[in-house]
């Protein structure tokens with residue numbers, strides 16, 4: 101379950117999209133039913149009824165906040181506990197649970213832990229700007245026809261800027277670079293991932309800072325004196341050929357300035373510049389480093405690739421959680 105992307109937190113949906121009705125999201129090949137309980141708190145169940153396997157997300161949420169299966173009306177709460185089996189008042193409901201997944205709602209996103217555990221060992225890494233009222237936050241939801249590992253490496257790859265983004269964010273480097281230019285990419289481990297630097301020899305420091313937050317988050321700090329502006333991207337695996345890209349622009353200025361909206365459109369344009377290039381990658385998934393040729397400025401992407409092959413690639417969550425104890429009530 102969640103092969104290649106198990107035991108991690110990821111955003112899976114924009115909060116504003118999860119309304120009263122249940123909905124389905126696909127994460128690393130697993131279909132997940134999202135819904136809100138009676139208090140409005142998000143809940144997530146594997147989208148497969150334990151009775152006959154139909155999609156729970158086609159059902160309804162009851163007045164007491166349970167998800168009622170569309171087929172025979174069994175009801176499951178946010179923990180997967182079965183509270184009602186029509187026509188079978190004596191059923192051993194404690195054996196009939198659905199598979200619940202840990203879920204959080206923070207910073208305008210629904211975050212999911214990709215393993216059916218009662219207590220996840222960590223909490224999601226939510227960028228501070230998502231929850232700081234000083235920031236204006238703009239969220240864009242995109243889909244790429246690419247394996248998420250290619251999308252993620254693209255986000256950690258500075259040397260492509262003057263080529264893919266020659267007229268936009270890559271223009272400053274393009275203007276300064278010559279055929280003899282040498283660049284140095286640095287990578288420094290942090291508590292949540294790593295910090296990347298890109299310096300062009302002989303050129304003044306740009307000051308742009310790129311951060312990787314495991315498993316699938318990137319933050320680009322845009323250097324504007326006295327201001328804070330960032331682009332955040334989360335590359336969420338859908339299946340082997342599709343990635344959901346949550347692109348979040350944050351800034352602590354220009355709240356009411358209509359021209360600043362342009363920045364958001366520029367973010368969208370930049371992502372489109374990357375899309376066609378990344379979608380052309382072959383093989384779709386990043387291969388082991390030994391199967392492609394690399395140079396020193398690939399340090400950032402190679403760090404990600406190491407993490408992917410060491411931690412995520414063979415990861416899988418146990419699909420059969422232990423029977424949950426259910427109160428008789």
Ligand code: FES
Pocket residue numbers: 149150151152153154169170171172173174
């Ligand atoms: S299939 Fe869900 S209740 Fe029968």
Ligand SMILES: [Fe+2]
Pocket residue numbers: 254260261264265370374
């Ligand atoms: Fe790019």
